[in-house]
Amino acid sequence: MSENINREIYTELANRIYDLDAEVYRVLGSSLGRTFTGNRDTTIRTLSMLMYTKPDGHLLRSELALISNMARTIKDPAEKSRLMTEYDEILKAIEQLPNMFGSTDILDAERAALNLAVRREKISENDHLVICISRTQGSAGNDIGFELADKLRINYYDVEIFNQVMKRLEAEKDNVQDKENFTDFNKYGKKTHESLKTKLKELNRYHGLSKQDAVFFNMSDLICELARTEDCLIMGRCADAILKNNHIPHISIFISAPFQVRTQHVMDVRNMDMKQAVRFLKKMDKQHKKYYEFYTGEKWGKPENYDLCINSANYGIKETIDVIKRLLNQQTQ
Template sequence: MENQEKYTALANRIYDLDGEVYKCVGSSLGRTFTGKRENTIRTLSMIMYTKPDSHLLRSELALISNMARTIKDKEARSRMMTEYDEILKELESLPNVFGSTDIVDKERVALNLAANREKMSPDDHMVICISRTQGSAGNDIGFELADSLKINYYDVEIFDQVLKRLEAEKDNLKDTENFTDFNKYDRKEHKDIKTRLREFNRYHGLKKSDAVFFNMSDLICELAQKEDCIIMGRCADVILKNNHIPHISLFISAPFSVRAKHIMDVRNMSLAQATRFLKKMDKQHRKYYEFYTGEKWGKPENYDLCINSASYGIKETIDVIQRMLNQQA
């Protein structure tokens, strides 16, 4: 009953505010609430009571506030906006009307460095994982961002270190051909029985590509725990999430036509060649990421921030990312 009385009182204040704003503006657009007072109060109260329809109340309030901001007389505008703010605070204090139930995922927030800069311990590091579509200049953005932040950048270097680790673990140091031609995307390997048996023994029953991935995962975790760095691709976002290591995950992409033009410029390809190349590389990136992570590559909710690099260019994209990083600093 107490809440019902609050709903009715607030509904009356909203109705009166709408009338006062209309008088001050004198707009031909008319009032937000044109029905009879009694019916309008009942409807507004019901919206607050039912809660699932609170977005309707938010829309009505937005109409009133939008109109109030057009009042030319500063004193009247200030009075109307003050009343609006007070009503809004009252509404937000009510249980589950709107704005009182957050969408936050506590587990993701705990790993999101951008949301927890002030809570970072000396053991935490600024680790940025960047996934990107081919031709979106993701690598250029990652490299220049690392240079700007003065932190380490890892791309093919990760693979180099993983291969060296595997190389050192081999029994026969002369047998190097199995590593030099490794293709992380190609899982359809055609090898003779002798080669398969040799790899089976060396990698404890794992396929070479799987052994490389697991060793690479260990290295990524080691890097993230000891230094600030940017890691390009390599499923680093999911690897760190699964190991509960704080990081920021970004996905950089651009429209296909823009990416095709970029590839034509940097690789001196024709449009047909660039198109085939992009489709092939996107397919390989997706196949590799989804096989090893079980997540959807490029799906927005899997990342902290998705950026269309074509809307900004390399320099401005870096600026957007840095602003996100610095907002909590």
């Protein structure tokens, strides 16, 4: 009975998300198109299953971020307030669901007892508020980034950045996936065999660059474009080093936590046993480190490279967000 009730709740929320997307599109009359382009029944089933089968929520989180990013561009204050209120209510309802994103905290009570005050700094009023967050796997960095962006009412970019890069390259999304540039980063590994026809095709498509290099350089251009034109929060993608090299003001943050705490967090969120979680974390940390250091020449996670390094296990998700807000000197509720 309880499972049936939960599924009804998922379906109701899926309908609200679909309707919100449609209403945002109607108010904007945007040429960019809607987040959900399929028919209603199929989309509702997909969203419901997403909530039911993917409790870590990273896919749903990106869909919601796209809708809220569009809603924040609405010029009419009354319409913007109305739709953002509905968005907030949907988000609160989702947070009440079991095992949804942000619901599995990472607070280590013993370490939290040792916290000290965090420094406060101001950001120039002439610059856009651009936050770059790098994180170790399992430190709840994505949950923190998403909720922080939402509280600050700024756009959140993660997977959608890569999707825009793919459109620029006119490449098939299935051919070069986001994970290929991180979990399967192969700059130092053995080259896969490619036919001469494939090599010539890619030589033309990517102007003589490898797919990974072409994606990175196009992504770099896009990140700079975003930072120059809007307030936003960018997860990973070497954004801190890219903006630093292009002399674009930003706040860089590195989020991590002790390995044993991250292991437990991954076990809780991904339903892995300890052996699986340890193997997963080591692989992901290694790939992130390789990718970052190859393209930036900087050491990944080195404290000197960031404005703030924070141990999320000392604070938990909510308090980590508050610490970062104090750094930004923001009074957003």
